[in-house]
Amino acid sequence: MIIQDVINHLEDFAPLNYAEDFDNVGLLVGDAKQNLTGVLVTLDTLESVVDEAIENHCNLIVSFHPIVFKGLKKITGKTYVERVVLKAIKHNIAIYAIHTALDNHIEGVNDIICNQLQLKNKSILIPQSNTIKKLTTYAPQAEADTLRTALFKAGAGQIGNYSHCSFNVDGTGTFNGNSTSNPTKGNKGETHYEAETKITVTFAKHLQSKILKALFTTHSYEEVAYEIVTLENHNQHIGIGMVGELEAPMPETEFLQYLKEKMNTACIRHSAFLGKPIKKIAVLGGSGSFAINNAKQAGADAFITADLKYHDFFSAENQIILADIGHFESEQFTKNGLVAHLTKKITNFAIVLSKTDTNPVKYF
Template identity: 45%
Template sequence: MKIGELLSAIEIFAAPELQEDYDNAGLLTGNKDSECTGVLCTLDVTVAVLHEALQYKCNLVVAHHPVIFKGLKRLNGRNYVEQVVIMAIKNDIAIYAAHTNLDNVVLGVSNTIASKLGLQNTTVLQPKSKVLRRLITFAPTDKAEAVRNAVFEAGAGHIGNYSECSFNSQGTGTFKAGKGADPYVGEIGRRHEEQETKVEIVYPFYLEKQVVKTLLASHPYEEVAYDIFTMENAHYGIGSGIIGELPAGMAEESFLKMLKDRFHLPAVRHTPLRGRPVKKVAVCGGAGSFLIKTALSNGADIYISADIKYHEFFDAEGRMVIADIGHYESEQFAVDLLRDLLVEKFPTFAVLKTSVNTNPVQFFT
């Protein structure tokens, strides 16, 4: 099994192109063409995690957080990042990170929080726009179905829970083949009219190379006419955070206790309680203060995230409870998500979950 084959399962689920501009997700050390001896999944990559990988003969470590986030100017082992990189290279361990791309899919990190809380009717809290593109092409009517099916196979045509979505209209195309052309229909030097079907299909931008390549390969014309437009529409399967509802309303104190128990929290930092039931819940794994106002405008009774600063707690305005459960704690189940993705695709391959607690924040109780 090649390392790249294993990583493809993650990248189909959370395309690397979905990571934020500031991020550094992807293969950080190692070669995707190397044979894989085993996989160790973790939230963070530390020296202790690499020792564990060596113990279990795993030469691929899949993490949520990229250990290399900024440029490295030296490799002297002066800090944990340099120590990890040096150790990985010396021992031929590949390190891969699925970070904000894993955050930005509807079944990603934030959904693991929602699942633990039993939320229903979940949707992306802040959907991204300009993710979708529209492909328009023109094919001879008797070949349109073959072209359409090929583009569907390449991943286009998905809208929400529907697949193979397209719009088709009929018309007449004209062209005159010049010297040196090899026309599918018509004669060189004479204008030809052909009954054509205009096919319109949407796809996410990160599939563009694959979609266009498939279009050109499946289309009968020597010169394929097609247009691509970026759409302003929000993509409700891509974006930040998750919002959903509890099966039944809960008292705020009871909800916070459930939150504490299910996420194994020593404490929960939160804004003053409102004295009203909790029904609508918004969540975001990791640092999520940027979604406070979005959660508020969507009518959330409580917003659960991490790394909330003192002054940002005031943004609840007494209309919503903000609960900060800690960065590690909010993303701890991302490890299970990564492992489950790989086990589902490769059930007989060695995919392990780290036993190392990489949380750098400790509590004195």
């Protein structure tokens, strides 16, 4: 295997198309064509993590957070970021970051939190928009089924729990090829009438190149008539944050104790108690103050996130309990999920779970 093979597995699972615009995801350091020796999975890439990769003979570090976030104008070793990059390059170690691509995955960061808390009836808190596209094309009626099958195989026609979804209308197409054309139906220079089927399918935006390849390689026409539009529909399977429910309601103090134990956190900062049981929970790993209103609109009794500032707690407005469990604490189990996924996909190479504690925040 080469490093690119691992990247392909990661991007099939969490396509980079769904990462946030501000993010820096993908291969950040190294050559994807190198032969793979092993994979180390971590939450953050620090110098000590690179040392751990060297010790375990791993030449690929899969990191949740990107070590290179802002542009680097110099790499002289003056900052911890520069030192990590220098050490990784010196030892031919590649660094790949997945970050918000995994944040927005339905089985990503927030699903892991929900599973840790044993929540049920889970759904996306803030579904992503502009992630669903629609293809409309026209094929000879005798070839329509073959074309539909090829589009479905490429990933088109998936809507929620349903596959092979399409809409089809029979009609008549017309065309007249010029002197340099090579029509597969009719003759050049003559207006041809063909019984055609109009085929419409939706697809996830990251599949566009595969869908078009299937269209062009399967369609018999020299010039394929088609159009692609981006839909405003929210994608209920892609987005940030999640909402779920406890098996049974809990008193507020009991819930916070439960949260503290399940998320292995030393401290929870929270807004005022409301004197009512906790049942519906919204979660968002990492910095989540921007989603407070979404959590309230979802009817959540509590919102679990991190990095809340002083004035953010006023936004609870006696409608919800805000619980800041710490940035590292909210995402700490993410690397375990990545190891589990990669271990299923790659059985002939070591997938090593980093033992380095990368939490920069300490409690006294």
